[in-house]
Every structure is written in C-alpha cells, then in structure tokens.
Amino acid sequence: MVRRFALAAMAALALGAGSASANQELLQMQRDPNQWVMPTGNYANWRYSELNQINRETVRNLRPSWQFSTGVLRGHEGGPLVVGDMMYIHTPFPNRVFAMDLNTPGRVIWRYEPQQDPTVIGVMCCDTVNRGPAYGDGKIILSQADTTLVALDAKTGKEIWKVKNGDAAKGETSTMAPMIFGDKVLVGISGGEYGVRGHVTAYNLRDGSQAWRAYSVGTDEDIKVDPQRTTHMGQPVGANSSISSWQGDQWKLGGGTTWGWFSYDPELNLIYYGTGNPGTWNPSQRPGDNKWSMTIMARDANTGVARWFYQMTPHDEWDYDGVNEMILVDNLTVRGQRVPKALVHFDRNGFAYTMNRENGALLVAEKFDPAVNWASHVDMQTGRPQVVRDFSTRAGGEDKNVQNICPAALGTKDQQPAAFSPRTGMFYVPTNHVCMDYEPFRVSYTAGQPFIGATLSMYPPKGEQNLGNFIAWDAAAGKIVWSRPERFSVWSGALATAGDIAFYGTLEGHLKAVDVRDGKELFSYRTPSGIIGNINTFTHRGKQYVAVLSGVGGWAGIGMAAGLEGSSEGLGAVGAYRALSDYTQLGGVLTVFALPD
Amino acid sequence: MNTRLVVAAAGALCLALAAPPPSAVSAEEEKPYKVVDGKVDRETFNGYRRYGNSCLQCHGPDGSGSSYAPNLTESLKHMDYVAFSDVVINGRQNVTQSQQNVMPSFGHVEDVALYINDIYGYLKARSDGALGRGRPQRLDN
Numbered sequence: 001m002v003r004r005f006a007l008a009a010m011a012a013l014a015l016g017a018g019s020a021s022a023n024q025e026l027l028q029m030q031r032d033p034n035q036w037v038m039p040t041g042n043y044a045n046w047r048y049s050e051l052n053q054i055n056r057e058t059v060r061n062l063r064p065s066w067q068f069s070t071g072v073l074r075g076h077e078g079g080p081l082v083v084g085d086m087m088y089i090h091t092p093f094p095n096r097v098f099a100m101d102l103n104t105p106g107r108v109i110w111r112y113e114p115q116q117d118p119t120v121i122g123v124m125c126c127d128t129v130n131r132g133p134a135y136g137d138g139k140i141i142l143s144q145a146d147t148t149l150v151a152l153d154a155k156t157g158k159e160i161w162k163v164k165n166g167d168a169a170k171g172e173t174s175t176m177a178p179m180i181f182g183d184k185v186l187v188g189i190s191g192g193e194y195g196v197r198g199h200v201t202a203y204n205l206r207d208g209s210q211a212w213r214a215y216s217v218g219t220d221e222d223i224k225v226d227p228q229r230t231t232h233m234g235q236p237v238g239a240n241s242s243i244s245s246w247q248g249d250q251w252k253l254g255g256g257t258t259w260g261w262f263s264y265d266p267e268l269n270l271i272y273y274g275t276g277n278p279g280t281w282n283p284s285q286r287p288g289d290n291k292w293s294m295t296i297m298a299r300d301a302n303t304g305v306a307r308w309f310y311q312m313t314p315h316d317e318w319d320y321d322g323v324n325e326m327i328l329v330d331n332l333t334v335r336g337q338r339v340p341k342a343l344v345h346f347d348r349n350g351f352a353y354t355m356n357r358e359n360g361a362l363l364v365a366e367k368f369d370p371a372v373n374w375a376s377h378v379d380m381q382t383g384r385p386q387v388v389r390d391f392s393t394r395a396g397g398e399d400k401n402v403q404n405i406c407p408a409a410l411g412t413k414d415q416q417p418a419a420f421s422p423r424t425g426m427f428y429v430p431t432n433h434v435c436m437d438y439e440p441f442r443v444s445y446t447a448g449q450p451f452i453g454a455t456l457s458m459y460p461p462k463g464e465q466n467l468g469n470f471i472a473w474d475a476a477a478g479k480i481v482w483s484r485p486e487r488f489s490v491w492s493g494a495l496a497t498a499g500d501i502a503f504y505g506t507l508e509g510h511l512k513a514v515d516v517r518d519g520k521e522l523f524s525y526r527t528p529s530g531i532i533g534n535i536n537t538f539t540h541r542g543k544q545y546v547a548v549l550s551g552v553g554g555w556a557g558i559g560m561a562a563g564l565e566g567s568s569e570g571l572g573a574v575g576a577y578r579a580l581s582d583y584t585q586l587g588g589v590l591t592v593f594a595l596p597d
Numbered sequence: 598m599n600t601r602l603v604v605a606a607a608g609a610l611c612l613a614l615a616a617p618p619p620s621a622v623s624a625e626e627e628k629p630y631k632v633v634d635g636k637v638d639r640e641t642f643n644g645y646r647r648y649g650n651s652c653l654q655c656h657g658p659d660g661s662g663s664s665y666a667p668n669l670t671e672s673l674k675h676m677d678y679v680a681f682s683d684v685v686i687n688g689r690q691n692v693t694q695s696q697q698n699v700m701p702s703f704g705h706v707e708d709v710a711l712y713i714n715d716i717y718g719y720l721k722a723r724s725d726g727a728l729g730r731g732r733p734q735r736l737d738n
Contacts (some may be wrong), residue, residue, distance in 0.1 A: 455650070458658070
C-alpha cells in the first residue's frame, strides 16, 4: 500500500515537472498499476497489471459499475487511458476524445472533436477505427483519421499544436495510437490497400516539429539504414537493400505501412514495430522480396536509424501484414540458453517469433495455430518461410484461384494485442481461425484509390466451426499451452493480471475472464455490442476497476456482418455458422466493472 | 488531371446517362448478366472481380454488406442502373451527428468506371438471386 501511494505521489510530481522530464515521467507512470497511461499498458507492450483485488476467486462477483455511450456507431478499437483521476476515451471517426472525472464517474470534463473532411471515410479500408490517443508531458496526443496529429492540453482539451502527417487524397490515413518516448511522439501511417509507402515519423513533443522520418521501403536515406551496420539475420543489409528487391519503380507504391503498435526499450534506446503488406495484393505485379515490407524493425529512438531488420514474409502473396505488436520480455530461457532481452511477436502469417531484441537473432519461429498451412516451417538459418507450393498465389499466377490457404488475410492474429504475465511467463493471445481462397489479378494504380488486385473468400478451417481461439503461448518452447475456442475471431486486446486471470472480449460482446492456468472461464458479461477494443485495469480510491469499449466494426465487421461462406460448399457444418449480425449490432459504449463493495 | 482519366470518367458518365436503364426493360434476355447453371459470362465474372478490388472492403464479400456499408444485394432491389451509376460515379455522403457514411466517387478510377456495367451486372445477379455467394464459375466462351 505504501509503495503504491509513493508511486502515485511521484507521478503527480512528475506531472508538474514539465517537458524536460517527459521521459522519466512516463517511465515511472507506466510502472504504476493504479493508472493505465499508455494504450499498450507499458513500453514493453505487456498489457499486464500487478493489481489483484479482482482475482481467480473474486472475479465471478465482477459487475458493471457504470457505462457511457460515445454516441458513435462504428468500430471501437483501442481502450481507455487512466491518468490520476482522469479517464480518456476516444471514438472512431469523427475521433472524439472525452476526458472524464473518475470522482464523478462519467462526468465529462472536456470533449474534443476535430473538424475533418469526411471524404477521408471513403479511403479507410477497413472501417474508420482509431486505437486511441497517447498521454505524456501533460498532453493528450491524438492521431486523427485524416493524419492530423494534434496535441491537447490533458487538463482542458485545448489544442497546443497540430501537424499533418500524410495526405488523405493519396489514401494516407491514420488508425493507430501514437507513442510518446523521451521528448518525442512517434506515429505511423495507414493505407496499405491504396499503394501508400509506409513510414514512421517522430515529432518533438514540445512543438510538433518533425525530428525524423523513416520509410519502410525506398532509398537507404529514406529507410534510414547504415548499409554496413544495420543487419538482417546477423549480416549487414548492404547498399540499396530495399530498392534492389523490387522491379523498376514499383517500390514507390511499395506499401509497408505502419499502423500497428510500438514498443520501446529505454536501456537499448530502441523502438520496435512491424511493417505491413507490399503494394498490391497481386504478387505477380511486384517480383522480388519487396523489402522492407513485412519486417520487424528495431530503430534508434533518437535518430531513427535502423539497428536491425527481420523480414518475416518476403514477397508476400497473402496480405500477411507484419504490423502486430512486439512484446519485450527479459531473461527468457530458449533451449537452455538465457536470453537477457527477447522480443516476442505473433504475426498475421501464423508464426510466433521469439528473437533476441539486441541484435535481431531469430530464436524461435513456430505456428501458433495448427491450421496454418501456407508454409511448412521457417528456415532458421536464412529466416525464410518455406512456402508450400499448393498455397502460393504467385505460383498459381494471375487469375488462378488458390484455395484453402490458412490463415486468411485477416491473419492468425491481427492488431488486437496479446498480453504477457511475468508471473506465469506465458502469453495470452487473441486469435483468428479463418482460411481463404485467394485469386490475384492485374490492377492499375490511381492515387487515393484501392490498389488491391485480389479477390478473397474466407471461411473456417475445413471441418471446424469456430472462427477464433484464445490461447496461452510458451514463447521459449514455441508451443500452445492451452487453447479456448470461440465462435468468432477474438478481436479484442487481452489483459493479464496478478490475480492470475486473463481478460478478453468477444465479437458477440462478452467480456470474459479466464484462469491463466488452464483457460477455464471464470466470468462472462454481455456488453451492448461486439468487443474489438482493448481491456485495461486501474484503481480509483483504492478499488480496482476493469474497463473496455464495446462497439463492433473494423475488419471484423466486414464479412462477418453477413457471415463468411466458402466458394465451395464442402465445408460440412458451415450451415451452422451464423452471421455476427444475428448476435450484435453497432454502438460504442464504455463499460467499467468493479467488485461489489 | 490526366487526360485519359478524364476521358474514362466522361465515358462512364455518358454510359450512365445514355445507356437504356436495364430495369426499364422487362424482357428476360435483357438482364444485365448471364447465369447458366450457376456459371457466369465473362462480363459478370469481371464484375465480380472488379467488385472485389474496389467495393468489397466496405460492402463486404458477395455484396452482402458490412457493419458500416449497405448490403448491395438489397439496395439493387430498389435502385436502378441510373441511380446505381450516379452513386458510383459521383459518390455520396451521409455525415450527420449519428451517421458517418461516405461513398467515394469512382468517376476517375479506371478499374471501376470502365467496368461499371459489369459490376452492376454482377450485383444485379446477386440481388435477383440468380447467383449465390462466393466466387462464380465461368461459362466457357
């Protein structure tokens, strides 16, 4: 108890200290379980809390304490932030932000709604989702749909500065949560289905001026590599590593967008993130490895210069964006060897990677869904997936429908972040269990228009009916510990706590808590709409709360709204598979849960 | 603006205005698609494919809608070719306090404007119940 108050006091002190100590302030605050100061829980992306009032024994008594409607219908991704007595929530377009007083639950202290040209809605590929603002230095920083990055005074909601990070007329949009580290705020860009060339940009927290920008694809200068020092699988990447892996000027539409999550290791001073699919889903139109799309990147936080890359899916043929979060854990023992600083990543492509985050060495790459079939395994010497020819859409060629590829383009997991419990050393991962047919075809590029070039149909793996699983994963062994089937994809961000429970939400709208030992369900409550948001926890006046935004939509809202159906009807019980719209309707609502007094 | 694109857009507009609206023609053989034993003609297949490139991200697989864009197999039951083309070419906005729906204009997008008849034909076949869900088989022609 004493320690907790001391931390809170330190945080309060830091709040008043001003921008010079932004780094120290957040480094302290992210360790305070009473607050939830960044969307990822902490810089290491753990989504874990030391709080344990709500635990294996008590969770069954959990009940809604209060609710708040956001007034917006479309998909609500991301989750609430809690800083001191304030809670901040956000919405999809029009990207409202509400600052609420936890002393009078649900009372709005300030609200912000940016003025945005609504034409941006039409160029957001998969709903108008937003994964929330970042807090730091007394500011709330929001990355709007139209790529405006705006800093608001956390106390009043007044605009402090704003900058434009991209051009919606070219299909550049924003859905991601920015991250604040040191005296900078980092943000990426969406638009992988519009031929956008991805980048991450660091802006100075003080005034919004640009500190550095690193593209995913392009010249050595643009992608900020040192050809001799930046490595891939332990070797220098060499000169023109990106451009030489494309034909002609195709790299200019190269994709590699950066709409996932960031993590940060303050000791190494490195930031980590993944890049998305290369431009056009038709692989025949872009021969080569298409570097550095589909890549895990480690960059120096001050300069943006890359330390190492690892390309998971060279020459993507399935839209397996590599943007999912990087979870940083220490002292993992892999095959008897202690790895002081590891990175764990659950990729869309169905492989879970364990790496040494200091040097980018690949330690483990194993399937985290047994249905995954597009590659037999990852060659641990070269790092390359061994593609199964029957599932290669490039080998099939244009206008050839390649069937029964697992996973579907949704990935075995999309952006919905996993949780890590240091108590069990295990990862709790929301997953999709969906396969697809994929038929590439030739497309032309028009700025600001879809640049896709493939038709897809999606359905559950043969003979199965569940479209999702919530799993526990051992990242050292590369093995599933337990797996809990769900009717639909699990599209919410997970939370693990010192109460030895893990929370996740379902597309039907249930908030569930399970026992971390075996996945046994301990609690379930049906919120007003499907959950694609991320769950958090915090305390207020000494009492633990759990909060989540419900409001179905996002990519999960496409297709699943009407139900998935395969082109071939040989799927047995697929008739039993029912549409998500039979279970839930739209509408954004915050629900805050607590134990009875 | 690129001349070729202007021409394409203008061409598509003319089509939209000048072509006889298929719904006004009652004869069976005038349907804007050809489906025989679940197999479709070249134009309808192309419509399926172009739909997949430019429309599916919002309107969902097989035209069946998403959580944020209408089910077109329903829309085409009360929307004729002229109205359909008008919305595709010019776009439409319905942004209010409670709705944030925006259909972009595709008048300058070659992959859509040049094939608007095929896309309409495909969706009409779906709407009429002449074509099921999923990837249609092609007629040999």
